[in-house]
Amino acid sequence: MSSGDVPRTPGGQGPTAATSPEPVRVLLVEDDDADALLVDEQLRDAGVTVELRRARSLAEALGSLGRSDVECVLLDLGLPDSFGLAAVEQLRQVAERAPVPPALVVLTGHTGVDQGVQAVAAGADDYLVKGEIESDLLGRSLRYALQRRRSVAQQRALYRSEVRAAETARLERALLPKPLVQDGKVSVMVGYLPGGNGLLGGDFFDTVERPDGTVLSVIGDVAGHGPDEAALGATLRTAWRTLVLTDTPAERVLPxxxxxxxxxxxxxxIFVTLCQVAVSPGRDHAQVALAGHPAPMLLTGPVGDVRCEVLPDDARGRALGIPVEGGWDAHRVELDGPFALMLYTDGLVEAEVDPEGLAVELPRRRGVPRLGVEGLHALVSEELAREGIEGVVERVLRRVRRLHGGPLTDDAALLVVGWTGRDTKILGTRSSTLADSDEWART
Incomplete structure (x- = not known):
């Protein structure tokens, strides 16, 4: 007899009438040679292709499970070194350590149902009574037990995948730090667009205002894409914030x-490109330091008439981690009235886009048009003329993604730091865009 919770189909068929082309790896734990021979013959008669292995004791079975990829265990409850349900519990504990735990079918000499039901409660997938086993019954029991174990394995894999996705999303959100800025007229708008259909990348950014009013911002890009690069990016951002908060001179931060x-x-x-901007307390100039990174764009003019220009990169130094001579000399940028500095990573300018999307000639790489700095400048200028600076980070990210035709190949980060001006009561904008939602996936 088999356990009452196992469904049976008429006609002696299991879940499928077809046998697997690959033999099922079965471990038979049975000390009686005659019973072992009978089980082997019944499996053959049932049409189940098996690779039958045998253990004559519980200790031998436990050792075999640790060394092989068994798919199903047929366990006799009456063994020389174990009796009753203790064998079920020990086998299940060892079996659960495998990536895909094997199915477990108990063979009992008791004709009552109590011991079989207890075995199922202890972790067995099914039970059969010796002396009442027929070939078709044994075959069906084996197939159903395997099917249940594979279903459990799939559910585990799905759960682990969901947990990993949730943990990855939390780590990704850690890459969007809250800016430490006291000046209400300072705007900080940030956005992060993951590339490669993934969640993790090595782009990082931050903004901190010092007690003297200096506002320092950084944006960086760790070469590569994945968890290691994301972890390194988070480490570097934390290190940068620590250096700034401890009043390390701006020129000493990059070394x-x-x-x-x-x-x-x-x-x-592994190397890192980086751009650091230090806006003076008087908001009349900024020091821009480039470590192998694209120069930022300067946005100036009153609300409704914001203009955009690309700052020169003549003073660009080497990327961090490159073993060549050279340091990093900051370039002074004069500021007057309302302004904003747009910092970005090369995931934007390297995006392959539709050339019909912009009214400028786009550069090409291997014959494929890419946005480039000029294309990004034209795109930002169009967005500023169309709707102003409000929400410009999200609009630019959406536009680039749309021109690319979907998720970008590389991660892209965008940071806009601005000031609304001295003779105004307009407060700065604070916004954060993490483009990993279902809504983004549809646009």
Whole structure:
């Protein structure tokens, strides 16, 4: 007899009448040679193709499970070194350590149902009574037990995938830090667009206002894409914020950050491009330092008439982590009245886009048009003329993604730091855009 919770189909058929082309790896735990031979013959008569292995004791079975990829265990409850349900519990504990735990079918000599039901409650998938086993019954029991175990394995894999996705999303949100800015007229708008249909990348950014009123901002890009790069990006952002909060002179931040990179990177070939901007307390100039990174754009003019220009990159230094001569000299940018500085990573300018989307000639790489700095400048200028600076970060990210025709190949980050002006009561805008939602996936 079999357990009452196992469905049976008429005609001696299991879940499918067809046998698997690959043999099922079965471990028979049976000390009686005659019973073992009978089980082997019944499996053959049932049309189940098996690779039958045998253990004569519980200890031998436990060792075999640890060394092989068994798919199903047929367990006799009366063994020389174990009796009753203790064997079921020990086998299940060991079996659960496998990536796909094997099915477990108990063979009992008791004709009553109590011991079989208890075995199922202890972790067995099914039970059969010796002396009442027929070939078709044994075959069906084996197939159903395997089917249940595979279903459990699929559910586990799905659960683990969902947990990993949730953890990844939380880590990704950690890459969008809350800016530490006291000046109400300072705007900080940030956005992050994951590339490659993934959630993790090495782009990072931050903004901190010092007690003297200096506002420092950084945007960086760790070479590569994945969890290691994301973790390194988060480490570098934390290190940068720590250096700024401890009043490290702006010109000393990049050399010290490179020391952190050299210590924390997993491979010697990993490098980081970076742009750091320090806006003076009087908001009349900014110092821009480039470490192998694209120069930011300067947005100036009153609300409703904001103009955009690309700052020169003549003073651009080497990327962090590159073993060549050279340091980083900051370039002074004069500021007058309302302004904003737009910092971005190269995931935007490297995006392959439809050339019909912009009224400028786009550069090409391997014959494929890419946005480039000029294309991004034209796109930002169009968005400013169309709807102004409000929400410009999200609009630019959406526009680039739309021109690309879907998720970008590389991660893209955008940071806009601005000031509304001295003779105005207009407060700055604070916004954060993480483009990983279902709504973004549809646009």
């Amino acid at each position: 010290l950050l490179e020391r952190v990179l050299l210590t924390e990177r997993s491979r010697p070939e």
